[in-house]
Amino acid sequence: MFTGIIETLGRVHKIEKDQNNLHITIDSAISNELKIDQSVSHNGICLTVVAIKDSLYTVTAIDETILKTNIGDWNEGDIINLERGMKLGDRLDGHIVQGHVDQTGTCIKIEEASGSWNYTFEYDEKLSNITIEKGSITVNGVSLTVVNSKTNEFSVSIIPYTFEHTNFKDFKVGTKINLEFDVVGKYISRLYAINK
Structure with missing residues (x-):
């Protein structure tokens, strides 16, 4: 769950197509604070961190996500809004955001x-x-x-x-x-x- 209050910006470093999936590597200031299997909102899309190296981390988008969002239009160098999941007990400064793009x-x-x-x-x-x-x-x-x-x-x-x-x-x-x-x-x- 997210709040819609953007934490930082990331830059698309690399996009790799793998069958119907996209592996997207993001360069961000919060990469070294992330953990494998953590959910992060990318332009409102909840994606799971699958790899981390230095200032880079990678997430995977499956066909369902590609069909319902603009992620298939992303290019290397694009700037992406990032937000980590909210902590239980924190203030809800925005509103309840699921990270499931409609x-x-x-x-x-x-x-x-x-x-x-x-x-x-x-x-x-x-x-x-x-x-x-x-x-x-x-x-x-x-x-x-x-x-x-x-x-x-x-x-x-x-x-x-x-x-x-x-x-x-x-x-x-x-x-x-x-x-x-x-x-x-x-x-x-x-x-x-x-x-x-």
Whole structure:
């Protein structure tokens, strides 16, 4: 379980294809603190550490993960948002994030707003995911508050700290991002559909 508060950034060092899997090696400042079999959120994708050497560690993405996320679009040199699993008893500064990406979305608009930034994202409404005004959303692993919620799009406002310490600064119109919708909202939506 994660909080959506990004701990640090990593850089994709190497990507190796192995049958339907991708072995991705990340260079990060926290590599020497990790352990084999530890879960780490990578742009919101929960992946297990399988190897560590110096400032590098490796994770493996299987076909299911590749199909549901933007991980197949990653390239060597890309900057990735990283968060280690939350410790029991710590403050929950973001919201409950599972690291299970629901679907991808696309950045359709970026506006600078005198010291902050507004990003608008579009997603496929056929997958029955929803946002609500002032609800929580995870974009590339970052816990954010929804503004301007619509049927298949929403916006978020980014403060300078988040802009500087995440890969939001690399987003452009057309950037494909990972979305994890609020877990409580998903359960309510599912119960509503069953009892309809």
